[in-house]
Amino acid sequence: xxxxxxxxxxxxxxxxxxxxxxxxxxxxxxxxxxxxxxxxxxxxxxxxxxxxxxxxxxxxxxxxxxxxxxxxxxxxxxxxxxxxxxxxxxxxxxxxxxxxxxxxxxxxxxxxxxxxxxxxxxxxxxxxxxxxxxxxxxxxxxxxxxxxxxxxxxxxxxxxxxxxxxxxxxxxxxxxxxxxxxxxxxxxxxxxxxxxxxxxxxxxxxxxxxxxxxxxxxxxxxxxxxxxxxxxxxxxxxxxxxxxxxxxxxxxxxxxxxxxxxxxxxxxxxxxxxxxxxxxxxxxxxxxxxxxxxxxxxxxxxxxxxxxxxxxxxxxxxxxxxxxxxxxxxxxxxxxxxxxxxxxxxxxxxxxxxxxxxxxxxxxxxxxxxxxxxxxxxxxxxxxxxxxxxxxxxxxxxxxxxxxxxxxxxxxxxxxxxxxxxxxxxxxxxxxxxxxxxxxxxxxxxxxxxxxxxxxxxxxxxxxxxxxxxxxxxxxxxxxxxxxxxxxxxxxxxxxxxxxxxxxxxxxxxxxxxxxxxxxxxxxxxxxxxxxxxxxxxxxxxxxxxxxxxxxxxxxxxxxxxxxxxxxxxxxxxxxxxxxxxxxxxxxxxxxxxxxxxxxxxxxxxxxxxxxxxxxxxxxxxxxxxxxxxxxxxxxxxxxxxxxxxxxxxxxxxxxxxxxxxxxxxxxxxxxxxxxxxxxxxxxxxxxxxxxxxxxxxxxxxxxxxxxxxxxxxxxxxxxxxxxxxxxxxxxxxxxxxxxxxxxxxxxx
Amino acid sequence: xxxxxxxxxxxxxxxxxxxxxxxxxxxxxxxxxxxxxxxxxxxxxxxxxxxxxxxxxxxxxxxxxxxxxxxxxxxxxxxxxxxxxxxxxxxxxxxxxxx
Ligand SMILES: [Fe+2]
Numbered sequence: 001x002x003x004x005x006x007x008x009x010x011x012x013x014x015x016x017x018x019x020x021x022x023x024x025x026x027x028x029x030x031x032x033x034x035x036x037x038x039x040x041x042x043x044x045x046x047x048x049x050x051x052x053x054x055x056x057x058x059x060x061x062x063x064x065x066x067x068x069x070x071x072x073x074x075x076x077x078x079x080x081x082x083x084x085x086x087x088x089x090x091x092x093x094x095x096x097x098x099x100x101x102x103x104x105x106x107x108x109x110x111x112x113x114x115x116x117x118x119x120x121x122x123x124x125x126x127x128x129x130x131x132x133x134x135x136x137x138x139x140x141x142x143x144x145x146x147x148x149x150x151x152x153x154x155x156x157x158x159x160x161x162x163x164x165x166x167x168x169x170x171x172x173x174x175x176x177x178x179x180x181x182x183x184x185x186x187x188x189x190x191x192x193x194x195x196x197x198x199x200x201x202x203x204x205x206x207x208x209x210x211x212x213x214x215x216x217x218x219x220x221x222x223x224x225x226x227x228x229x230x231x232x233x234x235x236x237x238x239x240x241x242x243x244x245x246x247x248x249x250x251x252x253x254x255x256x257x258x259x260x261x262x263x264x265x266x267x268x269x270x271x272x273x274x275x276x277x278x279x280x281x282x283x284x285x286x287x288x289x290x291x292x293x294x295x296x297x298x299x300x301x302x303x304x305x306x307x308x309x310x311x312x313x314x315x316x317x318x319x320x321x322x323x324x325x326x327x328x329x330x331x332x333x334x335x336x337x338x339x340x341x342x343x344x345x346x347x348x349x350x351x352x353x354x355x356x357x358x359x360x361x362x363x364x365x366x367x368x369x370x371x372x373x374x375x376x377x378x379x380x381x382x383x384x385x386x387x388x389x390x391x392x393x394x395x396x397x398x399x400x401x402x403x404x405x406x407x408x409x410x411x412x413x414x415x416x417x418x419x420x421x422x423x424x425x426x427x428x429x430x431x432x433x434x435x436x437x438x439x440x441x442x443x444x445x446x447x448x449x450x451x452x453x454x455x456x457x458x459x460x461x462x463x464x465x466x467x468x469x470x471x472x473x474x475x476x477x478x479x480x481x482x483x484x485x486x487x488x489x490x491x492x493x494x495x496x497x498x499x500x501x502x503x504x505x506x507x508x509x510x511x512x513x514x515x516x517x518x519x520x521x522x523x524x525x526x527x528x529x530x531x532x533x534x535x536x537x538x539x540x541x542x543x544x545x546x547x548x549x550x551x552x553x554x555x556x557x558x559x560x561x562x563x564x565x566x567x568x569x570x571x572x573x574x575x576x577x578x579x580x581x582x583x584x585x586x587x588x589x590x591x592x593x594x595x596x597x598x599x600x601x602x603x604x605x606x607x608x609x610x611x612x613x614x615x616x617x618x619x620x621x622x623x624x625x626x627x628x629x630x631x632x633x634x635x636x637x638x639x640x641x642x643x644x645x646x647x648x649x650x651x652x653x654x655x656x657x658x659x660x661x662x663x664x665x666x667x668x669x670x671x672x673x674x675x676x677x678x679x680x681x682x683x684x685x686x687x688x689x690x691x692x693x694x695x696x697x698x699x700x701x702x703x704x705x706x707x708x709x710x711x712x713x714x715x716x717x718x719x720x721x722x723x724x725x726x727x728x729x730x731x732x733x734x735x736x737x738x739x740x741x742x743x744x745x746x747x748x749x
Numbered sequence: 750x751x752x753x754x755x756x757x758x759x760x761x762x763x764x765x766x767x768x769x770x771x772x773x774x775x776x777x778x779x780x781x782x783x784x785x786x787x788x789x790x791x792x793x794x795x796x797x798x799x800x801x802x803x804x805x806x807x808x809x810x811x812x813x814x815x816x817x818x819x820x821x822x823x824x825x826x827x828x829x830x831x832x833x834x835x836x837x838x839x840x841x842x843x844x845x846x847x848x
Pocket of ligand 1: 290508536
């Protein structure tokens, strides 16, 4: 059981800037905090072992421990208003596409007091049918129910009206698609004796309702899973015809006076705002980032881009496990002192029996690079994988790794504590894909010492901890380096990397925004040198939110290896309106950036490379200095026992590998767990595994750019795991060092 | 779904020698069956001492529902693979393999 964990408000800071840390202790009444520079997070006794460097800081010390909870689940809130409190008779309606009608009570729209419950809740009852619950605030509630469960993933028109004079309630539950023999439509009229008290000062809440917790704080409850489109609240009993008029199209003038709110979710899709298009303008905000730019009930399939026909994208998909910001109170703040060396750091927090590392990057002062080499920490990729649950949720985990899924205490904790939120490799509880991931929560998979089921036999590292094989090697060989993150690349663009000569990637720099891509492209065009020290990079296109910090969006559109598939019509990012999916499907295969691109994957053992004729070309002689003619490259290592493995890339002229590229070596002898990537498969046929397909290989590639720069691609996630072998004296380390030295040399290629 | 055949017994020794890595097509087919089991009730390992000790666990297959730890403790991944292979072999063939 995890006893302590935390997160920070930023992930990249420069001297003079402050970073806040939020910490939660399960039981401990105190904990110690200190600053460490992360060097090598791999605890494998076969390797150099765990290495950190303690750095004195202003926040070193003992702190009071307290438990801070996370409340997941999205909704939309419209602040309280006299118009809501004045409601006597009323009508409420929406188009809904429920995804877990069987789950239990779920609120569609509510106006009720958190403490007393006074007001009304319009939603699904335990059976999954429509219900309107009315409460007078003295503990008395009456409810009228449709009495028939709705079908999952079908659009329904749902509505209710309440007549304050007669006590009459009408409920309407009408599926948009009728089926023979299965009738889920209902029209129920009932009478209640209760007088619901809407004079409660409560907000209108969509997809949940407010409750008061035992600690006195107000939270939301009965979160709804599924889409809601065009919710409407009116201050009198509407006829079925009037409801129909409101459902489809602008409200007729005759209904303006009756409208309290008509929330059109197709407005301001890129934001958290929800817009009331009634004359009253009761705008609201979403909480915990429910999915926007979702196809609405009226989506025809003729238009795929929400920007072109926003009126068909009036749905928001709410989930009871959405999470944006854990919202914890701050424990301590660190202002980065001038002169603190750029690099990968962490706030180390520890109780007597547990510890956590809250990692962040210290960059150099603005415009003052302290090295010629920049190691770019792929924080967007770390976020995409944040707290992933595949080893406990995905049947194929053991097949992909060719061995039992191996869980850490962290994975067990995340399995049991779903409120810590999902990665973009997970699905929500309702089966829909997770398209947003935030870092404003503990990301327990982004930690030194953490082992991942996906990381190959041996050290079993993935993403951040695997990348410490690179930081360790840079330290061990005494190469100077600065660190920056994806966020710097995205928000500062080319300026963030312009001072450097060499851009070195991590082991798996998979997720790229357009801004990040353009920055690196400009760097190469200016003569910059690129060392691609991994594989499967420049794969998914992402978007950062335009105003909210620390959150990315991924739409798993059409092609590629996908943990889930975006629904038809939902391939465009809601944050920006850009088309999502693979960069390769947008005309920019990874081969155009670094000469190689994703070709195969398998997660059991790694293999080695064999030199090709090209490696003896005089243009490449600097790379192989000190490497024997017949040496196998990297037939050793901590990640799967070889330098070529996990995910591997290959050169392909037709996908953009430059014609002058030298393929210096290729890997071979991969296990049958390795398989060709899906974007290479048009007609599936046998012969796609390691040992069968020529596409299951990593290509070591070098080429010069027209501006005097050059690119070197290792094309394997496992490469870095071989660097430290034999006390850093081995051909993988030698080749990498040869490349770094020559790439730092100003002489043009 | 693949049904294990009498002649597949030749794969047992192959697996015992190399539980993780290169396998013959026949053994791979059996492993695809074993390793592709649904999550509810599926075996997994929980690392109880990094790089030294793993405890056999049974996944719940339901989000938030506890993962059950067993008494079986291993000191190598190969040992764990062999143990689970024997359990699964018995499950699919009724035949109990000895060590
Ligand atoms: Fe990936």
